[in-house]
Amino acid sequence: MKKLTTAFLAAAAMTLGFAARGAVYHFDTSGAPKLAAWTDTKLRPVVEQWYPRICSLLQEPGFKPPEEVKFCYREDRQMRGIPAWTMGNAIWLNRQWFEGNLEGEAIGCVVHEMVHVAQAYRRGRHPAPSWVQEGIADYVRWFLYEPYSHGARPNFRNQRTRYDNSYRTTAHFLNYVELKYGGGNTPIYRRLNAAARNAAYSDEFWKVATGKDVAALDAEWKQAFARPPRDELRGRAVRKADAPKRESQEKKDR
Numbered sequence: 001m002k003k004l005t006t007a008f009l010a011a012a013a014m015t016l017g018f019a020a021r022g023a024v025y026h027f028d029t030s031g032a033p034k035l036a037a038w039t040d041t042k043l044r045p046v047v048e049q050w051y052p053r054i055c056s057l058l059q060e061p062g063f064k065p066p067e068e069v070k071f072c073y074r075e076d077r078q079m080r081g082i083p084a085w086t087m088g089n090a091i092w093l094n095r096q097w098f099e100g101n102l103e104g105e106a107i108g109c110v111v112h113e114m115v116h117v118a119q120a121y122r123r124g125r126h127p128a129p130s131w132v133q134e135g136i137a138d139y140v141r142w143f144l145y146e147p148y149s150h151g152a153r154p155n156f157r158n159q160r161t162r163y164d165n166s167y168r169t170t171a172h173f174l175n176y177v178e179l180k181y182g183g184g185n186t187p188i189y190r191r192l193n194a195a196a197r198n199a200a201y202s203d204e205f206w207k208v209a210t211g212k213d214v215a216a217l218d219a220e221w222k223q224a225f226a227r228p229p230r231d232e233l234r235g236r237a238v239r240k241a242d243a244p245k246r247e248s249q250e251k252k253d254r
C-alpha cells in the first residue's frame with residue numbers, strides 16, 4: 001500500500017511538474033523563411049498552450065509524455081505531398097502546404113500532430129489500429145481545439161460511413177460515444193488512448209466502456225444523425241411553403 005502511494009505521488013508530482021514547466025519546443029524555420037514570423041507569432045502560442053493541454057487530456061498514471069517537441073519545415077517533394085507527419089517527438093511540416101493554408105487548416109493540422117507526439121504509442125506485437133490513433137488525434141483537434149469549426153461531420157447518407165473510417169469520421173463517432181456514455185471520472189477517449197498506447201486495444205474495449213458492442217454503437221450513432229431522404233425533405237418544404245398561401249386563400253374565400 002505504501003509502495004503504491006509513493007508511486008502514485010511520484011506520478012502526480014511528475015504530471016504537476018510538467019504542467020507547471022511545460023515542455024521545450026524547437027522551431028526550425030531555416031527551410032521556410034517566409035513562415036518564420038507566422039510560426040513565431042501564430043503557431044508558437046498555440047503550441048505552448050495546447051501541447052501541455054493535450055498531454056493532460058491523454059494522461060495516464062506512470063506515463064511521461066515527451067518533454068521536448070521539434071517542428072521543422074520540409075519541401076513538398078520530401079513530404080510526398082502530405083501536409084505533415086510525426087516521428088517520435090519530431091513534427092515535419094510541408095512548407096508549400098503551410099504557405100497555402102495559413103488562414104485555413106494550418107494550426108489545426110499541427111494540433112493533430114501534437115496529439116501523435118503525446119500518444120507516443122509503442123510499436124509492440126499488438127500495435128493500435130491506425131483508425132484509433134488518427135480518430136483520437138482528430139477528436140482532440142475538431143471537438144476540443146476547434147469545436148466551433150464543425151469540421152468533422154461525416155456524410156451519413158454514404159452507406160460506407162463507419163466508426164472505423166478513421167480521422168474525422170472516427171472523431172465524430174468518439175464525440176457521440178463520449179457525450180452519450182461518458183461522464184465518469186476518466187473520459188472514454190482517454191481510456192481508449194491508454195489501451196491503444198499499451199497495445200491492449202481490442203473491440204472488447206467498447207463493451208467494457210459502454211455496455212454495448214461496437215457494431216451496436218455504430219448503428220445507433222448513424223441512426224442518431226440520420227436524416228430523411230432528400231425527396232421527403234423537398235416534399236415537406238413544398239408543403240410548408242404552400243401552407244400560408246392556402247390559408248390566405250381560405251381567408252379570402254370566407
Ligand SMILES: [Zn+2]
Pocket residue numbers: 112113116134137
Ligand atoms: Zn495523424
